[in-house]
Amino acid sequence: MMKKVLNVSLIATLVLAANGFAADVKPVAVIAVPAAAPVAVSAAPVIFQKPVALRGTVGDVQIQVNLRPKAEVDEGHEGEYFIFGNSHKILLAGDIEKDGVLFMEESVNGTDISGQWDGKLEGDVLVGTWMSADGSITKPFTLKIIPQAQKQTSSKAGKGVVSKQ
CATH class of the missing domain: 4.10.910 (30s ribosomal protein s13; domain 2)
Structure with a gap:
């Protein structure tokens, strides 16, 4: 210059x-x-560079996951999930790599780690394994990305559904 x-x-x-x-x-x-400070760019696939909702199962339990980049994009992702029929939200935080590999920790109480998610994006489906904090329980998970239009029209769909636990 x-x-x-x-x-x-x-x-x-x-x-x-x-x-x-x-x-x-x-x-x-x-x-x-001086040149402008470099802008942090998310290392996650494009679909995870903005808020996204996913629905599917952990084991045989129906859930919905909501993820978004953290305020500082290079610090990973955060969000929460809920089990259909249960209003309690479980917090999530972790990383989604450029190749779609996901590693997240969950917290039921907002303080202690209660579980871990390891998965990979395959097309528009996130598949992997959920594991309890002590490693004694593992369950497969499959989560499909919900298109924007469906998220808005189906927000009441989960009410009244009883989950198996």
Whole structure:
């Protein structure tokens, strides 16, 4: 950037000198302007670079997961999930890599880790394994991304559904 400014000043000076105006030309002060700070870009697939909802199962329990990038995009993702028929939300936080690999921890009480999610995005489906914090229980999960239009029209769909636990 600074070279361009210097080159433009030099060319202008030469043009003025060639036209006989060199006596009136004063040196030009060049001010360096710092480049804008780099913007953090999410390493997650495009679908996870904005809030997204997914529905599916953990074991045989029906759930809905809502994920979003954290305020500082390079710090990963956060969100929550709920079991249909239960209004309690379980918090999630972790990372989704560019290749769609997911690692998240959950917290039932907002403080302690109660489980872990390891999975991978395959098309528009996130598949993997949920594991309890102590590692004694594992369950497969399959979550399909909910298209925007369906999220808005189906928000009441889960009411009255009783889940198996």
